[in-house]
Amino acid sequence: MWFKENFIIYLAIFFVNCEHLYPQTIKNDEDRKTKILEPTQNSAETIKQYKEFFEEIRPNIRKDIQTSLLSESMANNKYVVPKTMQAQKVTAIIQESDGLKNKINIRQQRQDNIRITHPTIFQRPKQLQSNGTKSRFLEVFQIVEFDHVSCTSSSGLDGICLHEYKCHVDGGAVIGTCADGYGVCCVNLYTCEGSTSTSTSWFTNPDFPSPSTGRMLCTFTLNKATDEIKQIRLDFLSFEMLPPAAGACQQDQFVISGQNMNSIIPILCGINTGQHVYLEVSDVDGPIHFSIQTISLESRLFSIKVSQLTSADDLAAPTGCLQYFKDSEGFLESFNYRDISDIAAVRVPSYSNNLNYAICIQRAAESCSVTYTTAGDMQIVNYDLGKLLKISDGLPIIPPNQAGVEIYNCPSDYLLISATRLCGDRLNDGSILQDLSLDAPITDSSAGPIVIWFRSDEGYVGRGFKLKYKQNSCSTPEYKRIDI
Numbered sequence: 001m002w003f004k005e006n007f008i009i010y011l012a013i014f015f016v017n018c019e020h021l022y023p024q025t026i027k028n029d030e031d032r033k034t035k036i037l038e039p040t041q042n043s044a045e046t047i048k049q050y051k052e053f054f055e056e057i058r059p060n061i062r063k064d065i066q067t068s069l070l071s072e073s074m075a076n077n078k079y080v081v082p083k084t085m086q087a088q089k090v091t092a093i094i095q096e097s098d099g100l101k102n103k104i105n106i107r108q109q110r111q112d113n114i115r116i117t118h119p120t121i122f123q124r125p126k127q128l129q130s131n132g133t134k135s136r137f138l139e140v141f142q143i144v145e146f147d148h149v150s151c152t153s154s155s156g157l158d159g160i161c162l163h164e165y166k167c168h169v170d171g172g173a174v175i176g177t178c179a180d181g182y183g184v185c186c187v188n189l190y191t192c193e194g195s196t197s198t199s200t201s202w203f204t205n206p207d208f209p210s211p212s213t214g215r216m217l218c219t220f221t222l223n224k225a226t227d228e229i230k231q232i233r234l235d236f237l238s239f240e241m242l243p244p245a246a247g248a249c250q251q252d253q254f255v256i257s258g259q260n261m262n263s264i265i266p267i268l269c270g271i272n273t274g275q276h277v278y279l280e281v282s283d284v285d286g287p288i289h290f291s292i293q294t295i296s297l298e299s300r301l302f303s304i305k306v307s308q309l310t311s312a313d314d315l316a317a318p319t320g321c322l323q324y325f326k327d328s329e330g331f332l333e334s335f336n337y338r339d340i341s342d343i344a345a346v347r348v349p350s351y352s353n354n355l356n357y358a359i360c361i362q363r364a365a366e367s368c369s370v371t372y373t374t375a376g377d378m379q380i381v382n383y384d385l386g387k388l389l390k391i392s393d394g395l396p397i398i399p400p401n402q403a404g405v406e407i408y409n410c411p412s413d414y415l416l417i418s419a420t421r422l423c424g425d426r427l428n429d430g431s432i433l434q435d436l437s438l439d440a441p442i443t444d445s446s447a448g449p450i451v452i453w454f455r456s457d458e459g460y461v462g463r464g465f466k467l468k469y470k471q472n473s474c475s476t477p478e479y480k481r482i483d484i
Contacts, residue, residue, distance in 0.1 A: 144179075144182050146161060146178075146179035146182060146183050147161070148160050148161055148162055151176075151178040151183075152176075152185065153175035153176045153185040153187050154175055154176035154185070155175050155176075155208070155209045155303075156209070156237060156303070157175060157187045157189070157202050157204075157237065157303060157305070158187070158200070158305060159172070159175065159186050159187035159188075160172075160185075160186050161178035161183045161184070161185060161186070162183055162184060162186040163183060163184070164183075164184045166186075167184055167186035170186065170188075171188070172186035172188050172189070173186070173187050173188075173189040174186060175187050175189075188200060188201040188202060189201075189202050189204060190202065190203055190204070190220055191203070191204055191205065191206045191208070191220075192206055192216070192217075192218035192219065193218075193219060193220075194220050194221070195220070195223070195287075196221075196222060197222070197223035197224065197225050198225065199225045199307070199308045200305070200306070200307050200308070201222070201305075201306045202303060202305055202306065203290055203302075203303075203304045204302060204303045204304070205218070205292075205300055205301060205302050205303075206218070208301070208302075208303055209303075211240075211299035211300060211301040211343045212299070212300055213297055213298065213299050213300075214294075214297055215294055215295055215297070216292055216293065216294045216300070217291070217292075217293055218291065218292040218293075219289055219290065219291045219292075220289070220290045220291075220306075221287045221288070221289055221290075222286070222287060222288045222289075222290070222306060222308075223286050223287045223288075224281065224285065224286040224287075224288075224308065225308045226310075228310045229281060229308045229309065229310060230280070230281065230282040230309060230310055230311050230316070231278055231279060231280060231281060231282075231308075231309040231316055231317060232259070232278070232279040232281055232288060232306060232307065232308055232309065233276060233277075233278050233279075233305075233306075233307045233309060233315055233317075234277050234279070234304050234305065234306060234307075235276045235304070235305040235307070236272050236273055236275045236276065236302070236303075236304055237273070237303040237304070237305060238273050238301050238302055238303045238342065239254075239268075239271065239273050239275065239302045239303075239304070240271050240273065240300060240301045240341055240342065240343055241254070241268075241269045241271075241292075241294070241300050241302070242269060242270070242294070242296070242298055242346055243269060243270040243271070243336060243346060243347065243348035243349075244269055244270060244348075244350060244352050244461075245348075246353075246461070247350065247351070247352050247353035247456070247458075247459075247460070247461035248353055249267050249268065249269035249270075249352065251269075251294065251295055251296055251298075252269045252292075252293070252294045252295075252298075252300065253267050253268075253269055253291075253292070253294075254267065254268040254290070254291070254302075255267055255290075255291045255293065256279060256288070256289070256290055256291075257288070257289045257291075258281075258284060258286060258287055258288035258289050259279040259280055259281050259284065259288060260279075260280040260281060260282065260283045260284060261283070262280070263279055263280035263281075264356070264357070265277060266352060266354075266355055266357065267352070268335060268336075269336065269352075270335070270336030270348070270349070270350075271338045271339075271341060271347065271349075272335055272338075273338065274333075274338075275333070275335060276323060277323060278317045278321060278322060278323065278324060280319060290304070290306075298346070299343050300343075301343050318360055318449060321358050321360035321451075322358060322359065323357075323358075323359045323360070324359075324360045324361075324362070325359070325360070325362065325469075326361075326362045328364040328367065328470070328471045329469060329470040329471065330468075330469060331375055331466060331468055332359055332372075332466070332467045332469060333464075333465070333466045333467075334454065334464030334465050334466070335351060335352065336349060336350060336351065336352070336464070337349055337351075337376070337463065337464045337465070349463050349464065350461045350462060350463060350464065351380075351454075351456055351461050351462065351463075351464040353456055353458045353459070353461060354456060354457065354458055355454060355455060355456040356453075356454075356455050356456075357453070357454060358451050358452070358453050359451070359452045359453075359454065360449065360451050361450040361451075361452075361469065361471075363449070363450055363471070366473055366474050366475070367471040367474065368445060368472065368474035369443050369444060369445040369471070369472045370443070370444050370450055370469055370471045370472065371441050371442065371443045371444075371469070371472060372417060372427065372441065372442045372443075372444070372467045372468070372469050373439070373441045373442075373467065373468050374426075374427045374439045374465075374466070374467060375466045375467060376465075377425075377463055377466075378424070378425055378426065378427055378439075378463070378464075378465045378466075379424075379425055379462030379464065380404075380410070380413050380415065380422075380423040380424060380464070380465060381396060381398075381413060381423070381460050381461065381462040382396070382398065382409065382410055382411055382412055382413050382414075382423055382460075383395060383397060383459060383460050384397055394460070397409055397411070398423065398424040398425075400425060401426065401437055402424050402426060402436050402437055403422070403423075403424045403426035403427065403428035403430075403436040403439075404421075404422065404423040404424035404436075405420065405422060405428075405429055405430055405436070406420065406421050407421055409421075409423060409424065410422065410423035410424075412455070412456070412457035412459065413456045413460075414455060415452060415453070415454055415465060416452065416453035416454075417429075417442055417444055417452055418442065418444035418445075418446055419446070420442075422442070424436075426438065426439050427439050427440070427442065427467070428440040428442075429442050443472070450471075
């Protein structure tokens, strides 16, 4: 009986005098959120008064009782204690007892019917007695609760908002704060020789967010999180390497291996910031390897988000799509199209040799067509067979500043839109405007999936393409569909 009657007193004393307490495991669905009890602004003086009382009865407390009381309380209340606590960082709510003078109770604060989400801070109001008057306890603490939701770190990388201690336990990197400073943005960050099986991670250059210089042979290994993983999506938040030479990545290479045999991922180099690619991994057990290889003393910068996807995930793409866009309108861009560098790297915009991939667009509700227009310079080149047959250097099939249409003009390098081959320096299939020296919108009203193909051979290469696409409502008159 003595133990039960004094349970609350000893637990409070233990909290006040703890110097280093760590978060306890949160059970069940609570694993998706964190609760922290923090002192209010007026708590310091109150704690000071009660601490004097605690000092008088401290000798009666045995260490083993303190430990068991703490463990039981933390398990039952599911409270998370801050990593470092001084005497004034107490994780309990102290109130004055009505029946026992100079003794205290700990009032459990739980409201199962209230959901607190990031970044809301909740302070429970003082409780009223049945007669409407305020009870005689001191509201010293507030409950701060935040969900483990996505956050953006100070370096621009996506992470999860966690308590700092949990982030360290999970092997993450603390990059910035969240939940008004009560949580940290925890990022699964890996560089050369890193390995993980987490569902979302980042592969960066060793000196990120600064560029890395020097020769690199940098490999990141990814193991499938579960057997249900069917795809891996790579998002290039930043990707700046040396460009291809004559269509080949000779000095710098980003190479992917370990995916399905028929999931062909091109070797990438140059500037591909903002791009993304999908890998099919349904037929393999893993691991999947991502390698950066460089041979010269130049600056490189890369931060690649690696997301493992099941077939039920929102980001999952149709099988066979190297790129997949879900918005009803947006931009399609060939690899290494950009000529703007964040690190003053050498810039030579051009697509690579031997490409053959599909770009897919999710059809929007009530959409019956999609219209494409140019959003930048276009250059998809084709030469005659002179060079291939080694009888001449070859000549361009299409004159400069002209659009090419179908197989005679576009035998090897082309975009395929609405079953029509397109190439040259202009986007124009001749259906709207017969002057092929001008760009013209192209509308695809074909039924079924929306897919654009791009192919290149082993010969000459050009700048590439950047197109704007916009899906059109089925109720839009045909003559208005080209107005984007």
